Amino acid sequence: xxxxxxxxxxxxxxxxxxxxxxxxxxxxxxxxxxxxxxxxxxxxxxxxxxxxxxxxxxxxxxxxxxxxxxxxxxxxxxxxxxxxxxxxxxxxxxxxxxxxxxxxxxxxxxxxxxxxxxxxxxxxxxxxxxxxxxxxxxxxxxxxxxxxxxxxxxxxxxxxxxxxxxxxxxxxxxxxxxxxxxxxxxxxxxxxxxxxxxxxxxxxxxxxxxxxxxxxxxxxxxxxxxxxxxxxxxxxxxxxxxxxxxxxxxxxxxxxxxxxxxxxxxxxxxxxxxxxxxxxxxxxxxxxxxxxxxxxxxxxxxxxxxxxxxxxxxxxxxxxxxxxxxxxxxxxxxxxxxxxxxxxxxxxxxxxxxxxxxxxxxxxxxxxxxxxxxxxxxxxxxxxxxxxxxxxxxxxxxxxxxxxxxxxxxxxxxxxxxxxxxxxxxxxxxxxxxxxxxxxxxxxxxxxxxxxxxxxxxxxxxxxxxxxxxxxxxxxxxxxxxxxxxxxxxxxxxxxxxxxxxxxxxxxxxxxxxxxxxx
RNA sequence: GCAGCCAUAGCUCAGUUGGUUAGAGCGCUAGAUUGUGGAUCUAGAGGUCCCCCGUUCAAGCCGGGGUGGCUGUACCA
Numbered sequence: 001x002x003x004x005x006x007x008x009x010x011x012x013x014x015x016x017x018x019x020x021x022x023x024x025x026x027x028x029x030x031x032x033x034x035x036x037x038x039x040x041x042x043x044x045x046x047x048x049x050x051x052x053x054x055x056x057x058x059x060x061x062x063x064x065x066x067x068x069x070x071x072x073x074x075x076x077x078x079x080x081x082x083x084x085x086x087x088x089x090x091x092x093x094x095x096x097x098x099x100x101x102x103x104x105x106x107x108x109x110x111x112x113x114x115x116x117x118x119x120x121x122x123x124x125x126x127x128x129x130x131x132x133x134x135x136x137x138x139x140x141x142x143x144x145x146x147x148x149x150x151x152x153x154x155x156x157x158x159x160x161x162x163x164x165x166x167x168x169x170x171x172x173x174x175x176x177x178x179x180x181x182x183x184x185x186x187x188x189x190x191x192x193x194x195x196x197x198x199x200x201x202x203x204x205x206x207x208x209x210x211x212x213x214x215x216x217x218x219x220x221x222x223x224x225x226x227x228x229x230x231x232x233x234x235x236x237x238x239x240x241x242x243x244x245x246x247x248x249x250x251x252x253x254x255x256x257x258x259x260x261x262x263x264x265x266x267x268x269x270x271x272x273x274x275x276x277x278x279x280x281x282x283x284x285x286x287x288x289x290x291x292x293x294x295x296x297x298x299x300x301x302x303x304x305x306x307x308x309x310x311x312x313x314x315x316x317x318x319x320x321x322x323x324x325x326x327x328x329x330x331x332x333x334x335x336x337x338x339x340x341x342x343x344x345x346x347x348x349x350x351x352x353x354x355x356x357x358x359x360x361x362x363x364x365x366x367x368x369x370x371x372x373x374x375x376x377x378x379x380x381x382x383x384x385x386x387x388x389x390x391x392x393x394x395x396x397x398x399x400x401x402x403x404x405x406x407x408x409x410x411x412x413x414x415x416x417x418x419x420x421x422x423x424x425x426x427x428x429x430x431x432x433x434x435x436x437x438x439x440x441x442x443x444x445x446x447x448x449x450x451x452x453x454x455x456x457x458x459x460x461x462x463x464x465x466x467x468x469x470x471x472x473x474x475x476x477x478x479x480x481x482x483x484x485x486x487x488x489x490x491x492x493x494x495x496x497x498x499x500x501x502x503x504x505x506x507x508x509x510x511x512x513x514x515x516x517x518x519x
Numbered sequence: 520g521c522a523g524c525c526a527u528a529g530c531u532c533a534g535u536u537g538g539u540u541a542g543a544g545c546g547c548u549a550g551a552u553u554g555u556g557g558a559u560c561u562a563g564a565g566g567u568c569c570c571c572c573g574u575u576c577a578a579g580c581c582g583g584g585g586u587g588g589c590u591g592u593a594c595c596a
Contacts (some may be wrong), residue, residue: 074595094596121596126590127589129595230522312595437549439554446556458553475557478556
């Protein structure tokens with residue numbers, strides 16, 4: 001404080017690493033409620049929870065093996081003191097595969113499990129895209145039937161509705177890797193030697209949402225130049241090949257709505273040159289569709305869409321993507337779409353990496369923070385702040401005199417012990433511990449969003465009473481114009497908003513205020 | 520990763536051809552009002568002008584390099 005002890009010239013700068021975020025009380029509480037809803041939904045489908053650690057051996061995560069000294073491509077990795085490579089998990093699927101393989105004999109199969117947790121990706125962050133984020137997964141391991149995939153799709157749809165997303169505001173889109181592989185074969189891109197070009201074509205298809213059919217066509221052919229002048233090399237398909245690809249991926253709007261009835265994928269497939277892989281893919285889509293339709297899930301909820309491309313590295317059969325379809329106005333006033341908030345598919349090869357026998361598996365993953373933003377945008381009641389327990393602030397009128405503090409602490413203590421008719425906690429209670437004057441204490445209570453303030457100065461203390469001030473009603477009065485403040489009506493309201501009760505009646509007085517605002 | 524734009528107070532931003540002590544609005548802290556949220560008025564706190572090197576008598580401003588941010592693109596399990 002004296003001029004002698006100046007602050008050091010270089011103070012440490014408080015800052016978050018890029019791509020990582022802090023979350024405030026409202027976000028934490030709302031996310032907790034959201035997770036509870038998802039958990040309930042998954043649990044109802046008979047899934048059991050399991051938790052695995054953040055860290056796995058790098059080779060167990062699969063894709064990024066330490067081919068050199070630094071297994072760092074997109075993954076946070078470090079070496080243990082025995083020099084083995086460890087990594088932070090980048091999804092919840094690979095750790096589940098490791099868990100199932102390790103505990104194979106002890107688990108009931110097919111094994112249904114769910115889990116939520118943070119995952120980490122060491123890559124460039126962007127809007128709504130972080131290096132640490134939460135996923136919520138559900139998987140069925142040990143069942144190769146398409147009924148398992150159907151079950152996952154229905155679970156996805158039901159979970160969206162449980163979260164307060166209206167039917168029609170989301171859609172579960174389903175495709176099958178075998179369809180895409182069959183298309184590749186049909187245009188002559190089958191076989192080991194065409195792996196690179198296949199990837200380019202599939203990536204181009206994945207851009208349909210972003211660049212539209214014309215953009216995709218460019219990427220299938222020569223390539224595409226973006227507005228910054230950057231050029232993306234295309235797959236080099238000729239016109240016939242590109243036509244074929246486009247006819248598949250663009251056909252989806254008509255498939256299920258023809259004649260007002262659900263069409264059959266196998267009928268639609270007759271328009272195309274066929275091969276065994278295509279047939280198998282369409283047969284699986286057909287079976288999946290039949291299963292969900294029989295259970296009452298129409299194309300407004302679960303829909304076949306041949307343009308869905310996901311998980312090129314490890315999905316082997318059906319793939320799914322949950323897309324939000326309602327438009328949203330962002331803070332810049334632009335209308336945007338949320339797009340995909342969950343995705344998944346069948347990964348029959350993943351557990352088998354650890355086991356002598358093949359183990360089929362299917363599952364999906366919810367991007368929790370993206371979905372959270374979406375729930376706020378649709379004003380889902382689940383993320384509404386009103387669900388929080390109300391806060392009462394006890395002011396410390398005589399905070400300059402330490403001998404009065406125990407009295408105030410007795411008050412918050414009593415409020416903290418109070419419960420409602422159902423035996424649940426009545427309120428959260430906070431005692432002002434700062435050194436500022438009374439005016440500032442009211443501002444404090446206001447900023448904390450307290451429902452009421454408890455006040456006891458010297459005159460109340462002598463009278464054995466406390467004052468309870470309804471801050472919600474008080475705010476309306478404070479906002480009223482000066483000329484109104486002398487009116488009889490205003491004074492009557494003021495008496496209602498702020499009243500004295502005996503010290504023993506503190507909890508009852510607070511209940512009186514709660515009752516006013518408990519709608 | 521590649522390309523473009525940007526970096527001055529907590530936030531949004533001014534800052535003249537390079538010229539003394541870098542400003543505004545909002546916000547924040549408090550006072551006016553022994554003890555009541557808004558409004559008003561007053562005062563206060565808060566800055567290595569992103570960092571380093573260079574040019575110059577002199578750099579927030581000019582040059583080079585770095586770092587960080589934004590946008591697009593690539594990748595995305």
